Every structure is written in C-alpha cells, then in structure tokens.
Amino acid sequence: MEPATDRRSAARQADRPMAPELVARLRKQYEGLISDLLGEGLTDAGYAVADTAVAQGLWPERLHRPIELHPTTQSRPFLDPADFWFTSHLERHWDLIRAEIDAIEEPARAGFSTAGMDGSSVRGGRWHQLMLWDRGRRFERACGLLPGTAEVLSAIPDVTAQGTGFVMVSWLEPGTWIAPHCGPTNVKARTHFCVRGDARARIRVGDQVRGWDEGRCFVFDDSYEHEVWHDGEVPRVVLILDAPNPYLVDGERVVRQEQANRADEMLTFMTAMRLRRITRVGADVKVTFAPSMVEFIRSYLETRQLESVELRQGVLRVRAVATPGGEG
Structure with missing residues (x-):
C-alpha cells in the first residue's frame, strides 16, 4: 500500500501550478x-499532441498556441478592421502603392529576401x-525602392514607431x-493590406478561411x-x-514588457x-x-577525422583529413 505521506506529496505536486518559465x-x-508534424502533413498526430498540451493546461484550445499568452477582453482569429484607424488610410492610397509594386518585375533582383523549401x-x-x-x-534601402508607400506608412506610428511595430x-x-x-505572442494584431490578389490564394486563421480582396485590409x-495556400496564377x-x-x-504594461523581452533577445540567442x-x-x-x-567543434572533427563539413542547399559535403599516401 502506498504510504499516506507519499500520497499527500503527490497531491501537493499535482496542485502546484507550473512556473511561468516552465510554461x-x-x-x-x-x-x-x-x-x-503539421508541416509534414501528419495532421492527426499534430493535433493529438496539441490536445495533450491543452489537457495539461498549456493552452486554452488546440488552434491557439502562442508561447506568450496574455489576458484579453476578447480573443478570436479575425479582428474588426474598424478598430484600427490606419486600415482606411491604407485603402485610400491603394492606387499609389499598387503602382509601385507593379513596377517591380523580379522581387529577388529588387532586393527582396526569399524563403523557399x-x-x-x-x-x-x-x-x-x-x-x-x-x-x-x-x-x-527598402523604403527607397517604394518611396510613395514609405510616405504613406510614415503617417502610421502604430506600426513604425511602436515597439511591437513591423x-x-x-x-x-x-x-x-x-x-x-502560430505566432509567438498575442501582444500584436496583424494587418494584411492586399496590394495585388489572386482569387485562388487563401489563408486560414483558426478554423476560418478567406481570400484577399485587392485594395482592402483584414x-x-x-x-x-494559420496557414496559406496559393493555387492561383499570379503573385x-x-x-x-x-x-x-x-x-x-x-495593454501598456504588456507592451512595455514585450519591448523589454525583445531587448533581451540577442543575449538569449547568443547564449x-x-x-x-x-x-x-x-x-x-x-x-x-x-x-x-570551439572546443566542442574541434573535438567533433578530430574524433571523426574530418577537415571540413559544409551544408549547401540541403546537401552535406564532408572532407576527410588526408592520410599519408591517400587522397584528401
């Protein structure tokens, strides 16, 4: 029989909330x-893991999984654009912004970065x-490529001057x-202003799917x-x-804390x-x-008798240490 003291200890452990750092x-x-798992198409396995995390109290629901989850007066996938004054400001300047985008034929040549496979x-x-x-x-440099767009954006301090702005x-x-x-935090709200659309491009946020309408914000x-599919024909x-x-x-306190957290990002990354x-x-x-x-890497190479290891476009290229009378 399990001793009473052990049962009481287990009960105290079960009742004790997890520390924020552990969460x-x-x-x-x-x-x-x-x-x-979801990225590999293993949907059932991915959501089984999500449901386990929800059962452990880490998140309130399987489709809402930020690392930092702050209390809000309302929480839903799509928000009301009317609650963001600058959405109408952007929509009034669609023609100007569209003309600058249309002048770009090859985004990579124009200086865009590219994410692929x-x-x-x-x-x-x-x-x-x-x-x-x-x-x-x-x-x-980027604003110089789209000067009219940059001028329109300069009038929106919510996204250019705020610590969460982007x-x-x-x-x-x-x-x-x-x-x-899932994005890492619910501190921010994300606006999409559609400059150029395609009817077969879609986004799902939570359990809701919609497309983009040119000249409009959501x-x-x-x-x-959230996830995005583009099955259309034009960018x-x-x-x-x-x-x-x-x-x-x-909100003000949370945003200040978010700014402080971001200030520590580089320290955390480098450490x-x-x-x-x-x-x-x-x-x-x-x-x-x-x-x-440095010592760890040196030891790794020495014990495996490697001179260099390079990962290039998903292919690992290994060069062994040359041996006497052999080829390097």
Missing part, C-alpha cells in the same frame, strides 16, 4: 513538435519578403504553401494557427503590418548558440564562437 519552455517545445514554414513555392520597418527602425511587403508566388503555425490575431502581394493588440488587458561575437562585414556575417563551443 514558456514547454509551450515552445510543444509548438515546435506540432508545427513539424528551406524556410521554417514554407513547404513549397517561393515567398519573397521586403522589410520596411521593424521595432521603430526604418530600412532606408511592416513588410509579402510577395507570394503561385504554388506556395505556408504550413500551419486584421487577425496571428497567435492563432499575391500584401503589406503586413503589426500593431499593438487593442484588446489586451493592461543559446554559445556565440562570443557577431560582426557584419558587407553582405557577409562573421561569427566567433565561445571557447566551449
């Missing part, structure tokens, strides 16, 4: 597994992106699938699971804008990756690892 860590691990959520096709603003920082041109090629995933909470181009979520309880220094040299990046990581 965040578990949510991140669960979400990574769920997204991987190696992207974390892109499972087919090509997704081109051009960052205009991020966390109050204006990207001059503006990007999203150019989606036909045949692209962005697999189901707003959604990207901490809900779908939208402006993506992130503004503070107006439904947050104690996790065991980096000592990162330097941008022209178009390249030079990375110096911490001594412990």
Whole structure:
C-alpha cells in the first residue's frame, strides 16, 4: 500500500501550478513538435499532441498556441478592421502603392529576401519578403525602392514607431504553401493590406478561411494557427503590418514588457548558440564562437577525422583529413 505521506506529496505536486518559465519552455517545445508534424502533413498526430498540451493546461484550445499568452477582453482569429484607424488610410492610397509594386518585375533582383523549401514554414513555392520597418527602425534601402508607400506608412506610428511595430511587403508566388503555425505572442494584431490578389490564394486563421480582396485590409490575431495556400496564377502581394493588440488587458504594461523581452533577445540567442561575437562585414556575417563551443567543434572533427563539413542547399559535403599516401 502506498504510504499516506507519499500520497499527500503527490497531491501537493499535482496542485502546484507550473512556473511561468516552465510554461514558456514547454509551450515552445510543444509548438515546435506540432508545427513539424503539421508541416509534414501528419495532421492527426499534430493535433493529438496539441490536445495533450491543452489537457495539461498549456493552452486554452488546440488552434491557439502562442508561447506568450496574455489576458484579453476578447480573443478570436479575425479582428474588426474598424478598430484600427490606419486600415482606411491604407485603402485610400491603394492606387499609389499598387503602382509601385507593379513596377517591380523580379522581387529577388529588387532586393527582396526569399524563403523557399528551406524556410521554417514554407513547404513549397517561393515567398519573397521586403522589410520596411521593424521595432521603430526604418530600412532606408527598402523604403527607397517604394518611396510613395514609405510616405504613406510614415503617417502610421502604430506600426513604425511602436515597439511591437513591423511592416513588410509579402510577395507570394503561385504554388506556395505556408504550413500551419502560430505566432509567438498575442501582444500584436496583424494587418494584411492586399496590394495585388489572386482569387485562388487563401489563408486560414483558426478554423476560418478567406481570400484577399485587392485594395482592402483584414486584421487577425496571428497567435492563432494559420496557414496559406496559393493555387492561383499570379503573385499575391500584401503589406503586413503589426500593431499593438487593442484588446489586451493592461495593454501598456504588456507592451512595455514585450519591448523589454525583445531587448533581451540577442543575449538569449547568443547564449543559446554559445556565440562570443557577431560582426557584419558587407553582405557577409562573421561569427566567433565561445571557447566551449570551439572546443566542442574541434573535438567533433578530430574524433571523426574530418577537415571540413559544409551544408549547401540541403546537401552535406564532408572532407576527410588526408592520410599519408591517400587522397584528401
């Protein structure tokens, strides 16, 4: 028979709430597994994991899985565009913005970055992106490519000056699938302003599916699971804008905390990756690892008698240490 003291100890453990740091860590691990399964088309397995996490109290529902989940006065996949004053401002300037986008023939040549099959959520096709603003920082080269658009956006401090602010041109090629995933926090609300549409391009947020209408905005909470399919024939181009979520309880405090968290991102990243220094040299990046990581890598190569290992376009290229009388 189980001793009474052991039963009481187990009961206390079961009743004790998880620390916030543990909740965040578990949510991140669960979400990574769920997204991987859904991205491979293993829908039943992915949602079985999601339901397990919900049963453990990590999230309120299987389709709403942010790492940071703050209290709100209302929570739903699509939000009311009328609650965001700048949606009408963007729609009034659609002709100008569309003309600048139409002048771009090849986004990659124009300076857009491209996510393809190696992207974390892109499972087919090509997704081109051009960052205009991020966390109050204006990207001059990108804004110079679209000067009229940048002027329109400059009048929206909600997305250009706020700590949660973010503006990007999203150019989606036909045949692209962005697999189901959840944004990391519900601090922000995400606006899509459709500059160029295609009737066969669709987005699902939570359990709701809709398309894009040229010259119109919709707003959604990207901490809900969302995915995109483009089965059409012409690129779908939208402006993506992130503004503070107006439904947050104690929103100002939460946004300030989010800004503080973001300020710690680089420290967290460098510590996790065991980096000592990162330097941008022209178009390249030079990375110096911490001594412990350098020693680990050196030991790994030595024990396997490798001179170099390179991953190029998904192909691993290995060069062994040359042996006397043999080929390197």
